Amino acid sequence: MIRLTETASTTLPREVAFEHIGDFANVEKWDPGVVSAAKSTSGDVRVGTAYDLVISYGGREMAMTYVVTDYMPGRKIVLEGNGSRVKAVDVIDFIDEGTGTLVTYTADLSLKGLGRLVEPLLKARLSKVGTDAGEGMRRWLTELEVARN
Numbered sequence: 001m002i003r004l005t006e007t008a009s010t011t012l013p014r015e016v017a018f019e020h021i022g023d024f025a026n027v028e029k030w031d032p033g034v035v036s037a038a039k040s041t042s043g044d045v046r047v048g049t050a051y052d053l054v055i056s057y058g059g060r061e062m063a064m065t066y067v068v069t070d071y072m073p074g075r076k077i078v079l080e081g082n083g084s085r086v087k088a089v090d091v092i093d094f095i096d097e098g099t100g101t102l103v104t105y106t107a108d109l110s111l112k113g114l115g116r117l118v119e120p121l122l123k124a125r126l127s128k129v130g131t132d133a134g135e136g137m138r139r140w141l142t143e144l145e146v147a148r149n
Contacts, residue, residue: 004107004127006134010141011100012148015074018094020144021103021137022077024051024066030140031133035061047071055083057129066090085112105137 010017020026023045028034035054043049049068054061062083070078074094081088086109093104107130 002109002127004109004130004133006105006130006137008103008105008134008138008141009097009100010103011145012141013099014094014096014101016144016148017101017103017141018074018077021092021105021141022073022094024068024077024079027051027053030136032136033057033129033132040065045071045077051079053081058125062086064088086110087112103137103141105134107133 012020021030023039025037025039028037033056035056037051037053039045040050040052041048045068047068047070049071051066053064053066055064062085064081064083064086066079066081066088068077069080070076076094077092079088079090081090088110089108091104091106093106095102095104
């Protein structure tokens with residue numbers, strides 16, 4: 001398993017940051033590795049809500065389905081992702097930080113099949129994916145701050 005962790009501080013109130021980052025349909029707006037994301041279940045976000053994503057990695061695109069497994073509005077969302085080559089558990093925490101919010105994004109990735117054998121060799125490459133997602137999250141939160149003011 002490979003663990004990726006990124007953080008972002010924002011002046012946005014926790015509930016506002018959660019509204020945008022905690023809705024995984026928005027992940028394509030901040031994670032450059034996501035080609036598309038769409039909520040595939042109806043109703044409000046809750047445990048069991050599913051999202052269909054198309055991920056780009058190494059010049060290839062692959063489909064993944066993410067399902068919300070833990071949901072604490074304004075505070076935390078946990079999603080389990082499943083694709084043909086990878087399994088992921090993403091945890092996004094939102095903590096009050098002064099008048100703003102600290103967002104912590106952690107992704108645990110496990111490769112499937114023969115990919116498990118080369119997983120240690122791909123750690124640096126996959127870490128770059130996490131770094132890019134963190135930079136994208138910080139950039140998008142800054143854009144939301146500017147639009148709010």
